[in-house]
Amino acid sequence: MQLSATFFRSVYLAVTLSSVVSAAPFSGSVKLRSLQTRAVSSGLTVESFHPESSFETFGVDGVDRPLSKRADFDIQDATVSFIESKTGFKADSVNFRTSFSGDVTQHAYVRQQISGIPVANAVANIAFNANKKVVSFGHSFVKAPSAKTIPKTEPTISAQDAIAKAESALAGKYNSHPTTLEWVAKKDGSLALAHVVQVQNDEQHEWFEAFVDAHTGDVIQLTDFVAKASYRVLPISKQTLLEGFETLNDPANLNASPKGWNFNGTTATNDTSGNNAFAYKFSDSGTTKQSSSGQNFIFTQDPTADPTTDSNVAAAVTNAFYIVNSVHDIAYLYGFTEAAYNFQNDNFGKGGAGGDAVRASIQNMQGLDNAWFATPPDGQPGQMAMFLWNDAHTGPERDGALENDVPVHENTHGISNRLTGGGTGRCLQTDESAGMGEGWSDAMAEWTEQKDAEVRDYVIGPYVTNNPAGIRSHPYSTNATTNPLRYSTVASRTEVHDIGEVWANMLHNVYAALVGKLGFDANAHTDASGSGGNTVWLHLFIDSFSIQPCNPTFTDARDAWIQADANRYHGQHNCTLWNAFASRGLGVDAKNYTDDSTVPAGC
């Protein structure tokens, strides 16, 4: 099988920007950590509540749990008994939802339940090491209101009526995903019974999980499955594009995609559809067919021609197919597997829910100068949309699918949203955690484009914007003049990409420290067993998602990296990690968006 991918490597140019960061009071902090406000297309504003998670990590050895004397380990019993001993919540208030085994840890995800009905936004996650000791525990369980004030568990409003209410309130269409009945814990301590209804509005790029009060019919809470990019474009410059076309033969990694990329579960495919990705322009029939028999996809992109010419569309769709599959394979090798809620049609009996290859819509004409990714729960396809870019007025518009960091950024939203919280897509919803979601996506894009042990500053989006400064306020850099962002910067930021820049730059600093100390594995894209800094970084990046609590804060996410290192590397790199985080204000005593540069004794 041969598959050629035509793609550009983004142009790298570091620039120096001014470094004025204003200090701000904490006024935004509670909002950042537990609320999410969404103004939806119909003009409705919904303030969703996410109880803050408490999160503890237990180092290399972990801590004991009540049933550890028993010979056999049952993850369900172990989880429920640990929660009871740790929090006092009894077994009947724990609804076990899902678990999986990674190569170094086992993870379980539960919900609180009250009167036998699960509470959507009160969840817990736990991890066990190889010795079945607990290594991390996060939960956002809430105090159950008194029995008298709990609403009736029998809905007043039918699911059908709730669907109609959601469609009209959100100006969208119900997508036929089965509805469920769940509690929503509210900010004032009360509970509301809700029908959970998925509604989409393709033109507005919206895909919500709406919680419709089953007694009043009001939309009281939303999960927003879509991570939108809203890019800041800097003044036009006259940078030339460096083109990097390559023909790759058999690029699929058979450890990650055992039947290759052009296989749909039952048969070999001859177009840009397969077990991990379905890339198309417009519609299901808009996949790109092979250029010659034997699964060859050789299309030459002409940058002087309009992107919508047939061969340019074919090149863009091919590149998107290549990128989504590549991200699938890389992430798979580092632990984003079927059991860990990844995106595949056929899961080959290895756990998790199938039927959810990423659908990538290329030259989607519902927007310009942007891109987005929607992450519904495991078992429903992830949806990526790539737009054309006209902001830079570059003559022919530029195609987001031909700047690799754009689809890698988008695809990584699927990874962070699936792994955090165990496959629900519900656990990066607060402004702070959604902001880190943007940061993880930039950081993964950077990881794929760093080429050797010399860690360069990184700029995302220079080609689509035709601007060497790209789409963020500063290049990612260890140099505090080039990039001055610190933990305290978060207090003055509310837009998710602005928050994400702070986190992505911390991860850049972690990356630089690890590569500086451990060197660089040239084959880290295809082999996760190396000991180079880039390999270690991606292991911790992937591992930490499953450890961190639902709607994590910066300090939770940092602790999850430290614990991931304890789990996988016996804490070998803890000082390297602490020093890198502390260099940007996220030291041991950092809290409430106040910087701290302390590292543990001995570091």
Ligand SMILES: *[C@@H]1O[C@H](CO)[C@@H](O)[C@H](O)[C@H]1NC(C)=O
């Ligand atoms: C795979 O492709 C074959 C041939 O086009 C088709 O009949 C079948 O429905 C496809 N299966 C899936 C799961 O898409």
Ligand SMILES: *[C@@H]1O[C@H](CO)[C@@H](O)[C@H](O)[C@H]1NC(C)=O
């Ligand atoms: C793909 O092409 C091969 C060889 O040309 C053919 O045997 C096979 O049926 C084709 N598959 C589909 C799904 O059309």
Ligand SMILES: *[C@@H]1O[C@H](CO)[C@@H](O)[C@H](O)[C@H]1NC(C)=O
């Ligand atoms: C950091 O960047 C500034 C501005 O580009 C430069 O003057 C300075 O030498 C850099 N510092 C280091 C340590 O490279």
Ligand SMILES: *[C@@H]1O[C@H](CO)[C@@H](O)[C@H](O)[C@H]1NC(C)=O
């Ligand atoms: C942290 O790293 C230091 C230096 O490598 C090491 O001495 C120490 O044992 C580690 N601590 C933990 C808790 O892993």
Ligand SMILES: *[C@@H]1O[C@H](CO)[C@@H](O)[C@H](O)[C@H]1NC(C)=O
């Ligand atoms: C964090 O800030 C909030 C609000 O500004 C304040 O109520 C709280 O006491 C602070 N917590 C700590 C531990 O400083």
Ligand SMILES: [Zn+2]
């Ligand atoms: Zn994004």
